[in-house]
Amino acid sequence: MLKEPTSETATIVNKRVSDPLPVRVVLIGLMLLFFIGFIFLPLGLVFAQAFQKGWAFYLESITESYAIESVKLTLTTVAIVVPLNAFFGVTAAWAITKFNFAGKAALKTLLDLPFAVSPVIAGLIFVLLVGSRTPFGSWLGEHGLKIIFSTPGIVIATLFVTFPFVVRELIPLMEAQGRDEEEAALTLGARGWQIFGKITLPNISAGLLYGMILCGARSIGEFGAVSVVSGHIRGQTNTIPLHVEILYSEYNFAASFAVASILVFLALLTVTLKVAMEKQFQKNSFHHQDLTWV
16 A cells, blocks of 8 residues: 655645745746747747748748658668667667776767767768778778768768767766666576666666657757768758758758758657657656655
């Protein structure tokens, strides 16, 4: 039978905010001004410009062949990058949090390298490494493998700039959880994959999904690194952001904003998925807390 929480706990939970009313009004007002000025107003302008020439022109802009190919390439890149980053992120976080080895601190520092390096510089690095004029790139070309100015180059560049999102979500979470449960399972005879599948993975699932959502969102909107390695070949190597830039540079403003609205829809979908995930895990957390009162 479930026991009710103590009165002291209820008092802490139900404690009212003691900040003065003017302070709360100012803080809430500043927050609303920020959202209006930096989120709602820009989004409204995007759709206003997108529908400037009417609904028919909008549909024509987002359904023409180049736009469709840019959407396909963007979603293909996300479908490849997110699972790979999830795998690499879990592997790196597992190695860093579960084992002690020389160079561990340096490795944790290097994980933030994609955040410190400009995406444009990252793209240039890959051009210098696997471009057609480099020894390795020319060798790949002789064997029919093209990296730069093709889909593999876009995937690699996106993979580099989005790598920290998953691993940086998992490391603090796994460090906070410690190794007690895994060690207990190991003493009871569980094997490595059993420990990972039944103990580690359920414990990190919230952080893993959140990191994957962030990784996917960044993959969709990545511009700098992809711009360098893509070659801007219409219908082949242009993602949605690159296609928007080309349309805008051609002074086709209504079409560029129409295609940009696809990015807005994908961003809203990402936010909705994130909120739904948070509510689900919050619900599961409350259920777990209720069971602790038994």
